[in-house]
Amino acid sequence: MRPRLHIPRPHRRGFLTAAAGLLGAAALGGCDRFAASPMGQRTLKLGEDANLFVQRLLLTPASLAKEFPDSEISPWFKPNGTIDPPDRAYKALAATRFEGFRLRVDGLVERPQDLSLSDLRALPARTQTTRHDCVEGWSAIGKWTGVPLSEVLQRAGLKPDARYIVFHCADTMEYAAGGEEEPETDTTANPGMEARPEGAENQASDSQAAGAEAPADEGDEAQGIPVRYYESIDLTDAYHPQTILAYDLNGQALPVSNGAPLRLRVERQLGYKQAKYIMRIEVTESLKRIGDGGGGYWEDRGYEWYAGI
Template sequence: MNRRRWLIGAVGVATTMLTACGRVGADLSEQARRMSEGLTRRMQRLIVPRDALAPTYSRAEISPDFRPNGSVDPAASDYLALKADGFAGYRLVVDGLVDRPLSLSLADLRARPAQTQITKHDCVEGWTSIAEWTGVRLEALLDEAGLKPDAKYVVFHCFDALDQQEDGERYYESIDMIDARHPQTILAYAMNGETLPVPHGAPLRLRVERQLGYKHAKYIRRIEAVDSFADIGGGKGGYWEDRGYEWYAGI
C-alpha cells in the first residue's frame, strides 16, 4: 500500500465534501486530516517493527550534488557569532523532563561513540539525495540525561528562522520516543567524511531516517524532552506542522 498516496486521497475527498460548509467545513476538514494522520501513524507503528531500518547505500551511490533543504545560512546574531569562531563556543543543551541536564560542546559530542550511515534523504518537494552522515545516537544522549517517566516527545529548538530575520520565528521540530530511540536516529556533525557544512545544518543536525526531510531539524541548539508540545510554537509539533504539514511524516 502507498500510505502517503492513500492519505492524500482520503483527505482530498474529505476536503472536497466539506468545502461548501464554510468555516465549519474548514474546521471539520482539519479534524479529518488529523484523524487520518493519527490512523496512518498507528497503522504503521502496528505493522512496521520499531527497529526496522531505513535502506542504506554504498559510498559509490552518494549523490554528487546533495541539495540543501530549508534554511541554508541562518542570519541570527547568536548563530553568526558561533560560526565566526568555528563553533568553538557552541553548546548543545539537553533539558526538559530529564534528571541530568546536559550542556555539550562539539568536542564532547565527538568524544562519544560515533555512528556512520549512508542513507537517502526524501524531501516533501519530491527530490531525493544520498549522503553519508556521522554523529552520536540520540538515544545515547537521552539515556545520559536520564529521561523522566512522563517524557513522551523530543523537541529540537534551532538557530534558524526561515524568514532570515533576527527576531523571526525559530525553526523547531519534534519526534516521539519511538523515533528518538531508533538505531538510525543520530545527531550528525559530519557529512561525507567532512565537517558538516553550514547549508546542511552546521554545527549539528538531526537525522531521523524514517521520516521526510522537514523532520530532520538543522542548526540544533537545544533538545527538550516534554510530555506535550501543545504550548510550544503553534502547538502542532513543528514549524511546518504549525502551517498545515503532517506531524507524522513517516516513509
C-alpha cells in the same frame, strides 16, 4: 540503564476510525473548502493518525531505513530549508567554526547537559548512508556520521513522564510582530562539498513551500520576536538506532548549508523533520505549549506531524 518505553499498542477501533477518515479525505481531495473547515481538518488528522498506526503496526521500533553503498552518494546534497541562518548569535559561532557551541539538553531529564562538539564527538558514533526524501519530491543520498540521540538521552536520564523530544534551532524563520522583512540575500554557498551540477537549483525551497521566507537581516530582534525553527519526535523515533545527531556529512564537518554544527537525522521520516542548526533539545510530556501546539514549525502551518515514509 536505558528507560523502558511505555508505548501504547494501536487500538483496532482507533485504526478503523482513522482509516474511514482517510478514505473520506481521499474522496474529498479536490474540495479545498472542506479541507480548510474545522471538520475537514479533523478528517485529515484522522488520515495522519492512520499513517502513524499502519507504520508502527508493520514496522518494529528497530526496523531500519534502507542504507546505500558509498558509490550511490549524491555528488551534491541539496540543502533543504534555511541555508545560512541570519541570526547574529549563530553567525558568531560559525565565524569560530563553532568553537563555543554548546548543546543544551533539558526539560524532563534527571541530569541537564551542556555538550560541546568535542563532547559529542567523544560519545559513541554511528555512520549511515541514507536517502533524504523532501516533501517537495526531490531526494539525495548522503553519508552521515553522528551520535545516536539515544546516547545523549541516556546520559541525561529521562523522567517517567517524558513523551516527546523537541529540537530548538538557530534559524529565524519569521518575526512574530513588528518590522518589515527585507528581500532574501544570496546564500548559496555549500562549503566543503562538491560543486553543484550545472543547472541544479541553487537555493533550498522548503521555506517557500508554505509561502514564508526567512528574514535576511542579521538577527536584529527590534523587528519583533524571532520565531526560530522547531521540530519534535516521540520516544519511539528518538530511540531508533538510525536517529542520530549528525555532525559530519560525507566524511567532512557538516557544512552550514546542511545544518552545521548539528542536525537531526530521523531516517524513516520526510526531510522537514530533519531539524538543522540544533541548539537545544527539550524533553517534554506534551507538545501543546510548543509553538502553536502542532509539534513543529511547518506542522503549525498545516504539515503533518508524523511524516513517516
